[in-house]
Amino acid sequence: MNKKIIAIAIASAMTAPAVMADISITGRMGGSLAFQPKENTNNVTDSTKASRQFSDSAGMSRITFHGVAGNTYATIGYNDSNYSRDKSRELLMGYKMGTSSVQFGHMPGAAKNLEKDPYIATFLQARGTAGDASTATKYSSHGFVDSLVQYKAKAGAMTITGQFNPTDNQANSANNGHIALALQGKAGAVNYWVSYNNGAANGTGTSTSANQVNVKVGASMKMGAAKITVNVADADNGTSAGGNKETGTLVMADFGLGNGLSANAAFGSNSDRGTYIRAALAKKLSKTATLYGGATSTKAGTSGATSVTTMGVGAFIKF
Numbered sequence: 001m002n003k004k005i006i007a008i009a010i011a012s013a014m015t016a017p018a019v020m021a022d023i024s025i026t027g028r029m030g031g032s033l034a035f036q037p038k039e040n041t042n043n044v045t046d047s048t049k050a051s052r053q054f055s056d057s058a059g060m061s062r063i064t065f066h067g068v069a070g071n072t073y074a075t076i077g078y079n080d081s082n083y084s085r086d087k088s089r090e091l092l093m094g095y096k097m098g099t100s101s102v103q104f105g106h107m108p109g110a111a112k113n114l115e116k117d118p119y120i121a122t123f124l125q126a127r128g129t130a131g132d133a134s135t136a137t138k139y140s141s142h143g144f145v146d147s148l149v150q151y152k153a154k155a156g157a158m159t160i161t162g163q164f165n166p167t168d169n170q171a172n173s174a175n176n177g178h179i180a181l182a183l184q185g186k187a188g189a190v191n192y193w194v195s196y197n198n199g200a201a202n203g204t205g206t207s208t209s210a211n212q213v214n215v216k217v218g219a220s221m222k223m224g225a226a227k228i229t230v231n232v233a234d235a236d237n238g239t240s241a242g243g244n245k246e247t248g249t250l251v252m253a254d255f256g257l258g259n260g261l262s263a264n265a266a267f268g269s270n271s272d273r274g275t276y277i278r279a280a281l282a283k284k285l286s287k288t289a290t291l292y293g294g295a296t297s298t299k300a301g302t303s304g305a306t307s308v309t310t311m312g313v314g315a316f317i318k319f
Contacts, residue, residue, distance in 0.1 A: 027063035030316025034123045037309060060121045060316060062089060071096045073103075089144055100153035109145050110161045110182035111195040111216050115231035118254060118264060119280060123310055124294050126250050130276040131268020133235040133248035134214060145178070158185035163197075192219045212236060227254040246272035260284035264294070274299045274307070291315045 064077035073096065077089030094103025117126050126132060145165060152161045165178030180197035195216045218231035229252040236245045248270040255263040261283050268276035280294030295311035 022068050024066045025063065026066070026319065028061060028316050028318050030060040030122075030314060032060075032123050032312055032314030034310055034312030034314075036311075060314075064090065094150075100151070102152075103150050105148065106144055106146050107148055107150060109143060109197065110150075110163050110180040111197060111214065112143070114182065114184060114193040114195060114216060115218050115229055115250065115252075116220070117252070118262075118282070119278070119292070119294075122292065122314055123312055124278055124280050124292070124296055126252075126266055126268055126276065126278065129268055129296070129298055130270035130273040131231075131248055131250035131266065133233040133246045133270060133272075156185075157187070158183060190219050190221045193217070225256050228252070229254075246270055248273070250276075288318045289315065290317075 060079075062077060062079040064075060066075045067073060072093070074093040075090040077091070079089055088106060090105070090107055092103050092105030092107050094101050113120050113127075115126075119125050120127060128134075145163075148163050148165055150161065150163045152159065154160075161180075161182040161184075163178075163180040178198060180195065182193065182195035184191070184193040186192070193216070195214075197214050198212065213234075213236045215234045216231065218229065220227060220229040229250075231250045231252075233248045233250075234246075235248075248268060250266060250268045252264065252266040255265075257263060261281070264278065264280040264282070266276070266278040270276075276296065276298050278294060278296045280292060282290055282292040284290050291313070292315070293313035295309065297309045298307060300307045
């Protein structure tokens with residue numbers, strides 16, 4: 001066999017791992033089995049309307065591909081959430097400049113899970129409950145936004161994120177000019193965050209108005225074996241039909257119990273939606289596998305709304 005061909009083949013085999021090292025694949029697979037007795041507006045349980053469900057719990061399962069070439073990077077992510085427009089999470093490219101970066105595409109809103117709810121994307125999550133407040137959902141704490149330009153930089157112990165949406169081809173609100181800002185950092189033992197976004201910037205859609213605003217402020221700190229978190233979210237839905245202003249306050253306590261076991265208690269109160277209570281336990285079975293269980297109870301705050309209690313177990317594996 002031609003020695004040059006052999007040499008090229010050996011060199012290719014040796015350099016392949018280096019090429020692959022620039023591509024990383026991460027993800028999570030999980031599901032839950034939850035039981036939800038239906039309750040009427042007087043908070044009386046009606047067992048004849050109970051429901052049981054096995055689900056991926058709002059996009060729990062996901063896979064993300066991240067590629068790096070020098071200072072340039074790209075990310076593509078997917079989940080199995082049945083309400084996602086196209087199943088996509090991230091679809092972006094960016095450029096790193098020291099401790100700062102600029103990126104373009106489909107990505108999380110700047111306020112997404114700044115409070116770091118350990119049970120987000122499970123049936124126990126606080127988002128969307130009385131412990132939360134939002135206007136257009138994807139622009140507040142919850143979703144991924146199309147056509148964003150983002151700049152992120154570190155300033156000492158603080159990280160600054162700014163986002164601008166020149167044209168939104170996903171939302172009915174035609175939200176051209178959307179702006180989001182977030183600051184997060186650490187001061188001594190306290191982690192803090194604050195964010196702002198203008199929800200629906202130009203109000204050209206039929207169901208939005210020009211002055212929707214989302215604000216989030218919070219902090220967390222370790223106190224012995226517990227981590228205490230307080231998060232306040234404020235939403236102004238403007239003057240559109242059915243619009244309102246609401247404030248949601250969420251208090252969480254995470255307790256490390258040793259041997260991979262942890263407990264979580266949370267209480268939320270919303271000026272419009274009522275109250276939210278959570279009690280949960282999690283057990284790390286390995287570095288990648290976690291088993292969890294617990295219950296939530298939401299008591300409706302508005303006339304005619306439905307109160308809900310949910311309990312169950314779930315598991316996920318990270319890779």
